[in-house]
Amino acid sequence: MSATIxxxxxxxVQRRLLDAMLKxxxxxVLTAEGGDQALALLGDESQHIDCLVLDLVMPxxxxxxxxAALRERGIATPVIVQTANGSIETxxxxxxxxxxxxxxxxxxxxRLQVSLNNALKLGALEHxxxxxxxxxxxxxxxxxxxxxxxxxSRVVQLAERAAKSNIPVLVEGESGVGKxxxxxxxxxxxxxxxxxxxxxxxxxxxxNLVESxxxxxxxxxFTGATERHVGKFVEANGGTLFxxxxxxxxxxxxxxxxxxxQEGEVDPVGGKKSVRVDIRxxxxxxxxxxxxxxxxxxxxxxxxRLNVFPITLxxxxxxxxxxxxxxxxxxxxxxxxxxxxxxxxxxxxxGLLGRYDWPGNVRQLENAMxxxxxxxxxxxxxxxxxxxxxxxxxxxxxRIPPAPPPIxxxxxxxxxxRIVQVPVRDPNALDxxxxxxxxxxxxxxxxxxxxxxxxxxxxxxxxxxKLGIGRSTLYRKLKDYxxxxxxxxxxxxxAA
Numbered sequence: 472m473s474a475t476i477x478x479x480x481x482x483x484v485q486r487r488l489l490d491a492m493l494k495x496x497x498x499x500v501l502t503a504e505g506g507d508q509a510l511a512l513l514g515d516e517s518q519h520i521d522c523l524v525l526d527l528v529m530p531x532x533x534x535x536x537x538x539a540a541l542r543e544r545g546i547a548t549p550v551i552v553q554t555a556n557g558s559i560e561t562x563x564x565x566x567x568x569x570x571x572x573x574x575x576x577x578x579x580x581x582r583l584q585v586s587l588n589n590a591l592k593l594g595a596l597e598h599x600x601x602x603x604x605x606x607x608x609x610x611x612x613x614x615x616x617x618x619x620x621x622x623x624s625r626v627v628q629l630a631e632r633a634a635k636s637n638i639p640v641l642v643e644g645e646s647g648v649g650k651x652x653x654x655x656x657x658x659x660x661x662x663x664x665x666x667x668x669x670x671x672x673x674x675x676x677x678x679n680l681v682e683s684x685x686x687x688x689x690x691x692x693f694t695g696a697t698e699r700h701v702g703k704f705v706e707a708n709g710g711t712l713f714x715x716x717x718x719x720x721x722x723x724x725x726x727x728x729x730x731x732x733q734e735g736e737v738d739p740v741g742g743k744k745s746v747r748v749d750i751r752x753x754x755x756x757x758x759x760x761x762x763x764x765x766x767x768x769x770x771x772x773x774x775x776r777l778n779v780f781p782i783t784l785x786x787x788x789x790x791x792x793x794x795x796x797x798x799x800x801x802x803x804x805x806x807x808x809x810x811x812x813x814x815x816x817x818x819x820x821x822g823l824l825g826r827y828d829w830p831g832n833v834r835q836l837e838n839a840m841x842x843x844x845x846x847x848x849x850x851x852x853x854x855x856x857x858x859x860x861x862x863x864x865x866x867x868x869x870r871i872p873p874a875p876p877p878i879x880x881x882x883x884x885x886x887x888x889r890i891v892q893v894p895v896r897d898p899n900a901l902d903x904x905x906x907x908x909x910x911x912x913x914x915x916x917x918x919x920x921x922x923x924x925x926x927x928x929x930x931x932x933x934x935x936x937k938l939g940i941g942r943s944t945l946y947r948k949l950k951d952y953x954x955x956x957x958x959x960x961x962x963x964x965x966a967a
Contacts, residue, residue: 475501476498477512479529481529489524506531523550534565535565547601549594549597550570553575554576592813599803609668645832648785654755657753663711663751667708673718678724686702693741704731711752716756718763729770731748787836794829795824797836820852917952
């Protein structure tokens with residue numbers, strides 16, 4: 472799903488024009504007649520709004536009052552302000568109040584598109600910075616998991632209830648879906664916020680060291696124990712212990728884990744007395760623990776001790792609505808890390824990413840975006856930066872363009888493959904014949920213009936440039952062929 476833009480303007484004509492323009496760009500659009508209605512939409516957690524286009528001059532709560540309210544409530548949604556008054560004083564006041572850009576009415580389509588791309592890029596980068604700061608401070612919350620997916624919204628609702636108590640949680644889901652992120656959000660929304668969050672990858676611990684790593688050991692307890700080690704349970708005291716891939720624990724370690732959870736105390740290897748701990752247990756697995764219990768690979772009593780509050784995270788292919796937002800966030804972070812000036816992701820590329828099934832889930836998407844940022848040469852990510860994904864999708868192919876003739880006395884490296892979209896069956900193919908007769912030139916011209924309108928999403932300057940005709944000629948032909956109606960629509964097209 473594409474980004475959602477909220478248009479706030481008291482003028483119904485301006486709202487309608489902006490709504491049509493933004494939808495041609497491929498955005499989801501919400502509208503509000505005034506500042507109070509806009510703030511109500513922004514405060515609704517079921518609405519995920521990526522950017523505001525805000526009119527400054529409105530009756531009641533005007534644009535400046537809305538900007539002040541956003542700052543007071545800690546809402547960091549990027550805002551583009553627009554007004555008929557483009558004075559320097561107005562621009563400075565709006566920017567100081569928190570706006571990220573300023574446009575003057577009537578705004579052109581290309582100017583608004585550039586402004587939106589910049590605002591969304593800035594919003595994604597700020598979100599990533601806030602996310603990483605809160606994660607490192609143990610204060611990650613459910614607002615950081617904002618999602619447009621109904622399945623993910625239900626997961627967040629369950630996790631919010633679990634966060635209000637100390638109940639053991641078992642997070643189930645495929646590898647890479649973000650089980651640890653959900654566990655951190657549960658802690659960050661509980662009374663253990665800011666306390667230690669200790670992660671243990673149970674599948675990566677050597678079997679002979681499980682007890683020592685989990686419960687600690689005294690100096691000299693065994694060969695190689697040259698120092699005292701407190702163990703992960705004691706490290707997490709007062710906070711949360713996250714047992715990742717808990718199904719990988721050996722059976723003998725499961726017995727000791729069960730006792731530690733039941734009694735709230737651990738026995739370090741070589742220690743003379745037990746150590747009391749106050750921790751919250753959150754476990755995670757990418758397997759079915761119940762199936763492991765049936766096969767005798769996991770203790771039934773430990774299963775029921777851990778599986779008190781199960782939460783299943785959906786794979787990324789079941790919440791495709793979030794792919795675009797995740798991709799923009801990763802793009803902002805990696806572009807900043809790599810020093811690349813990338814303004815966004817092309818619409819065709821977002822379509823490709825949204826259609827792919829992502830067997831590695833969010834982790835795979837993150838790695839794919841990292842690779843794409845490193846590969847990128849232009850200012851926008853295109854399909855060419857995702858060759859492995861494009862090669863697996865129907866309608867896309869990897870082609871090697873013909874090699875240019877070599878220059879005498881100069882060595883030439885092989886040209887790398889270029890990704891091109893190849894329609895398997897093009898529904899927009901132009902039919903030259905109608906029945907047994909050729910179609911007229913007027914009919915063919917109408918079909919070409921109609922196709923260009925859809926292909927370039929109503930960007931009139933782009934259409935006229937690609938078709939090789941002037942804008943006034945294009946508008947006249949649109950009206951002659953019935954593709955727009957009346958003078959009002961022509962005016963709207965001019966504004967676009």
